[in-house]
């Protein structure tokens with residue numbers, strides 16, 4: 001009874017897999033972390049691949065034993081049950097070996113983490129504030145300050161218009177950053193917790209009201225990199241994307257000159273609305 | 286031993302009362318166990334329906350069915366109902382039925398408390414669900430109810446907080462009952478180290494429950510006073526600390542994960558030896574591994590919150606401590622595989638479930654190990670990778686173990702064999718649809734899709750489509766599960782006393798169905 005049913009289901013499974021494979025060939029699925037553009041993301045990818053590989057090897061080893069046993073030690077093949085139920089040697093072996101493997105994983109992880117958390121000696125600082133449901137960016141060294149909101153039209157979200165390539169990953173004002181510089185980020189929030197995340201940079205940090213958290217990146221290549229708020233922050237949590245445009249240092253200097261606040265360096269810009277200022281002042285207290 | 290069990294004293298005992306009042310006033314562990322299991326099944330369907338609303342919205346990009354606020358209510362309530370309404374009461378149902386039968390006790394030690402602890406639950410969950418009908422709807426801040434977002438919700442949040450208090454009381458009473466029963470009512474000769482592993486896992490779970498449910502109650506009470514009584518425990522505007530909430534929550538939340546999975550390990554440890562016709566390998570190390578996991582569960586909580594900006598030393602400590610959990614968990618998996626090794630295996634539905642749990646839970650366990658690696662966690666955290674991880678642990682761990690347990694003990698409970706052919710169909714459909722639903726979510730998370738979002742970029746479309754198709758199939762398959770149970774309750778092939786050829790333990794010495802009163806004279810265990 002087990003076999004014929006198993007065979008039927010297996011054929012369904014094979015059919016499904018083949019359908020999916022042809023789809024995969026057409027759509028080019030992303031199956032792993034996106035291509036890194038910072039040394040941090042690069043190191044994380046290496047670490048991820050290493051640990052995934054170790055896990056896969058353990059998985060295959062353990063379950064080839066199990067499946068062999070399921071095949072060979074079945075009653076229908078006349079297998080008689082053995083009577084052993086204990087082996088101190090084996091139990092010591094499979095306690096000690098995992099510990100050694102874990103130590104092997106912990107060493108590179110620790111090294112990467114120590115580098116990631118070192119925010120000293122940065123070249124510039126950008127303060128990022130999360131709001132329900134948009135972001136504010138303050139370039140503390142360059143007097144640039146603006147808000148960045150989703151720019152995908154409502155009609156696309158509601159299906160009255162065709163969705164663009166950057167659907168939900170586009171904003172009215174992009175964060176422009178220079179490549180090659182060590183950029184320190186300070187994160188906070190004005191209302192609830194948000195999280196700032198760009199997968200290709202390898203950083204994700206919570207923006208928490210009443211707290212300032214920090215992180216850093218050094219972007220290697222010019223380009224446009226997107227991310228999203230990663231901490232549930234209410235109704236429009238899915239609609240507060242992050243778009244970073246990484247440019248050369250000359251282009252960055254030019255952008256700063258064009259976007260600098262006119263004279264004084266007060267953080268709040270009057271035309272952004274009263275509530276925002278009130279909210280921001282709570283956050284920075 | 287079976288003759289002892291069948292021995293009745295008809296002069297001072299009677300069968301169950303008739304009608305509705307039987308169930309309201311019952312103090313019988315079997316009746317209460319049945320009610321717990323049915324309640325769990327109802328909640329499983331309700332929570333599953335909510336998941337289907339979530340997956341229906343995520344079928345294709347764009348907002349089609351529900352608005353984002355309602356979407357958040359569905360993800361939140363799906364989790365609350367599955368965790369507190371389906372898995373935990375389901376496990377208590379198993380404990381009620383099986384613990385007295387397995388240790389040779391006539392009933393639970395505190396039968397009236399037992400009745401209470403069940404009857405609180407329908408009220409608690411009516412309260413949570415009623416939130417949907419109030420202005421502002423049900424809770425929408427995720428099952429973790431993180432402050433300050435939870436401070437913004439409507440009256441549904443307050444109802445949820447009261448419901449959490451009630452079900453916390455229920456869980457604690459249930460836990461006390463298990464502990465008192467196990468320590469006082471074991472049959473002569475049933476020493477602690479002879480107890481079936483299911484009983485062991487439940488005793489350890491009961492201690493976890495007593496330790497952490499009050500912590501959760503405290504956390505939500507602080508949210509309540511922040512919301513209505515002018516305190517500012519978690520509100521930064523009044524000097525409060527949102528991260529404090531997370532520390533308190535996860536000090537509860539991490540042991541909670543083991544509260545859900547340890548009894549599942551117990552069920553698996555009963556099923557595998559039976560169908561391998563061989564004793565459980567490494568019984569003692571299984572007990573110590575369970576206790577070890579329970580201990581570690583108290584000292585790893587902050588691995589759920591690596592992105593809050595902890596100091597480096599804190600991150601390193603929680604990473605190392607979390608990685609350690611892989612050791613006792615590995616011991617369990619190796620022991621199960623060794624139990625099967627050179628056994629004489631057959632593959633009835635309970636065994637298929639047990640094997641699937643070992644296999645699929647390990648996927649969840651290994652992705653859990655990956656999540657412990659802090660630098661990598663910065664990529665995985667709050668993405669669909671995490672959603673995939675905990676569904677591999679909770680669905681193909683806890684829920685599929687419970688399904689296996691239902692098929693395993695259903696003949697003992699109803700006196701009828703379930704339909705084996707349908708059982709196998711239900712198993713294969715569940716397993717296949719489960720993997721179609723959740724395996725692609727690993728890829729979605731790695732590619733950069735955050736969790737808890739109602740709409741997404743086109744690059745995530747194919748896997749979401751696949752996941753939604755799987756979810757619909759997974760949901761519909763459970764109607765078959767209900768039908769199989771219904772069919773076995775109504776009739777079917779008579780079950781023998783032993784039910785399964787390789788079954789060992791006191792529960793297989795009483796007739797099937799187990800009489801209303803069992804072990805009135807304690808059996809003697811050699």
Ligand SMILES: [Cu+2]
Pocket residue numbers: 130131133193194195229230231232233237240
């Ligand atoms: Cu946000």
